[in-house]
Amino acid sequence: MKRSPPDPRAQAKRAALNALKRARRAADKAGVELSDWEGEFLGSVEQRVETFGRAFADPEKGAPGRALSARQTVKLKEISAKAKGEAPKRPFGRKKAPPSLPKSTG
Numbered sequence: 001m002k003r004s005p006p007d008p009r010a011q012a013k014r015a016a017l018n019a020l021k022r023a024r025r026a027a028d029k030a031g032v033e034l035s036d037w038e039g040e041f042l043g044s045v046e047q048r049v050e051t052f053g054r055a056f057a058d059p060e061k062g063a064p065g066r067a068l069s070a071r072q073t074v075k076l077k078e079i080s081a082k083a084k085g086e087a088p089k090r091p092f093g094r095k096k097a098p099p100s101l102p103k104s105t106g
Contacts, residue, residue: 016067027083
């Protein structure tokens with residue numbers, strides 16, 4: 001009897017829910033106090049993923065077949081890093097300014 005391939009949407013949903021639960025458990029285990037906003041974020045995203053299978057409505061905000069948008073994924077990684085006691089990485093932060101060009105004298 002052949003097995004059918006797994007549903008990619010169900011896999012994405014399950015992976016997102018596991019990541020959300022893992023972040024909350026890591027914060028609880030480490031004794032890190034999440035802000036009200038972070039706790040509400042984890043709860044609301046988890047609820048939307050369970051209800052709709054994904055946590056965003058606009059298809060331009062996330063990749064097809066993903067349960068979380070790009071920004072939601074970044075925020076989840078920041079919360080996970082906070083729970084682990086790591087300094088947060090800022091992927092959208094300012095980049096180093098290019099070196100100034102020498103002035104022409106002519």
